[in-house]
Amino acid sequence: MKEFEEFLAKIDDPDHRDRTEKALQWVSEKFPQLKREVKWNQPMFTDHGTFIIAFSVAKKHLAVAPEQAGIEQFLEEIKQAGYDHTKQLVRMPWNQPIDYSLLEKMIAFNIKDKEDYSAFWRK
Template sequence: MDTFEEFVKQIDNPEHRERMEEVLVWVQETFPALTPKIAWNQPMFTDHGTYIIGFSIAKHHMAVAPEQAGILQFSDDIAKAGYDYTKELVRFRWDRPFDFSLLEKMIAFNIEDKAECSTFWRK
């Protein structure tokens, strides 16, 4: 969690700060082979130098960004779970329980789908 300590400290709302820390720790424990890093002032995880998942905060939600391919792959699951989403991110509202199973599917998909990827972003 050292990588994200400064980022998490800057979250003013204590409930949002706790949720963000919980999610980041969960990702690290569930996918220990991923590399945690801060880029563009946001916490993210990479695998062999390629982007896997990133997070950001807003007033009403935590944004989870699995790249467009991850959104397309799970758009039905995202909609069924009742989350708002764009072509690049899913909005996990602060006032709802966090869906770790959906996050796990998105991360696992990106790890597998980008196994041979040699660039940071998909092309």
């Protein structure tokens, strides 16, 4: 995961850095076909040149960005997990476990939904 080393090194809180690294490693292992990239200072995963999911770090949470369609598709599960969200990202608080089952569903949805998509972002 050398693509993410510089990003991870900038996370001051060791616990936040460790949790973020574990999440990125999990995605890399679960979806090895996805390309690891850093764009706009965010680690992200792409598939055939199209955006699948990105991560960012905030003081109180790890933000996961599956695009608006990924959030709308799993809105009830996001709420059930106790996560806050906006139109573009899900906030996974540092004091709660990461719901890897939900994360897997969002990624799998984006891969399938965008399999014939050629643009980076959905329009």
